[in-house]
Amino acid sequence: MTAQESALTMQDVDKRFGKKKVLDACTFEVATGSITALVGVNGAGKSTLMSLAVGLTMPDHGSISVLGSTPDQDGICPGLSYLAQHKPLYPKFTVAELLRFGAYTNDEWDAKYALDLVGRAGISLDAKAKTLSPGQRTRVALALALGRRPQLLLLDEPLADLDPVARRSVATTLLEDVAEYGTTVLLSSHIVSELADVSDRLLLLGGGNARLSGPLDELIAAHYVLIGDGDPSDVVGAGAVIHTDKGMRSNSHVVEGVRPSPRAGWVIDDATLDDVVLGHLSAETMVAA
Numbered sequence: 001m002t003a004q005e006s007a008l009t010m011q012d013v014d015k016r017f018g019k020k021k022v023l024d025a026c027t028f029e030v031a032t033g034s035i036t037a038l039v040g041v042n043g044a045g046k047s048t049l050m051s052l053a054v055g056l057t058m059p060d061h062g063s064i065s066v067l068g069s070t071p072d073q074d075g076i077c078p079g080l081s082y083l084a085q086h087k088p089l090y091p092k093f094t095v096a097e098l099l100r101f102g103a104y105t106n107d108e109w110d111a112k113y114a115l116d117l118v119g120r121a122g123i124s125l126d127a128k129a130k131t132l133s134p135g136q137r138t139r140v141a142l143a144l145a146l147g148r149r150p151q152l153l154l155l156d157e158p159l160a161d162l163d164p165v166a167r168r169s170v171a172t173t174l175l176e177d178v179a180e181y182g183t184t185v186l187l188s189s190h191i192v193s194e195l196a197d198v199s200d201r202l203l204l205l206g207g208g209n210a211r212l213s214g215p216l217d218e219l220i221a222a223h224y225v226l227i228g229d230g231d232p233s234d235v236v237g238a239g240a241v242i243h244t245d246k247g248m249r250s251n252s253h254v255v256e257g258v259r260p261s262p263r264a265g266w267v268i269d270d271a272t273l274d275d276v277v278l279g280h281l282s283a284e285t286m287v288a289a
């Protein structure tokens, strides 16, 4: 990808906290105009990766480019919005005051859009931040993040506190924003079943690096499911068994590789996004255990 094609690039990034190496020569690109889902097991380094992109923490080694600039600790890069996992909001401010604060502190601010996003969530402008439910906090924080009209939006677990209807509504907002303004979105999530509704690309972190990165359809097509009770290595050829679910009569293997021709005693099925993500995450958990 060229610099224009990638809104966020990390190259050989190492990040260590004490003895723990969280990112290890981590290299990936986030395609401009994409909604990229960032997934990984607990502690994989998703929040760390976002903190590095924002400049809240510095890499030990390697390079990071955000919208063509290198993040530093002098303030958030212009064009970037970041919604942290705990959705910080001044507790004593009303929603109206938070929106005014957004207008006051940002050179670029779309007041009508931010107000509309809060209205769509059915949240009163008079409500104090401390009285909002976690889901409502997310909706207000998202309105503040999008009101900046960012080119790149980093969302750390935006779906976690939302009910299914609110999740759908947030997904629609993000899709509309990307379609209308070309915003690039990187969002971390543990809600694997809904990733396909929200995103078009996947970045799966494992072992401190990008284990999988690319368009969802290409990643799914690069995997298949093999069901049978024999030894899968007889069938997979150069492919790799990522994960095996043991059943009573047969085992189900998620395989990364070229789908083989039909074999007696085996069922060969298309993989789903759930198979791919859960297969890789399960493999990761087993390595960590």
Ligand SMILES: Nc1ncnc2c1ncn2[C@@H]1O[C@H](COP(=O)(O)OP(=O)(O)OP(=O)(O)O)[C@@H](O)[C@H]1O
Binding pocket: 017, 018, 020, 022, 040, 041, 042, 043, 044, 045, 046, 047, 048, 049
């Ligand atoms: N400031 C810090 N000081 C020490 N260790 C840290 C710090 N920030 C993160 N870590 C450690 O780095 C590892 C990765 O943490 P991080 O929060 O990035 O993971 P995550 O993938 O976002 O996890 P989760 O899905 O649970 O939110 C964890 O082991 C965490 O304890």
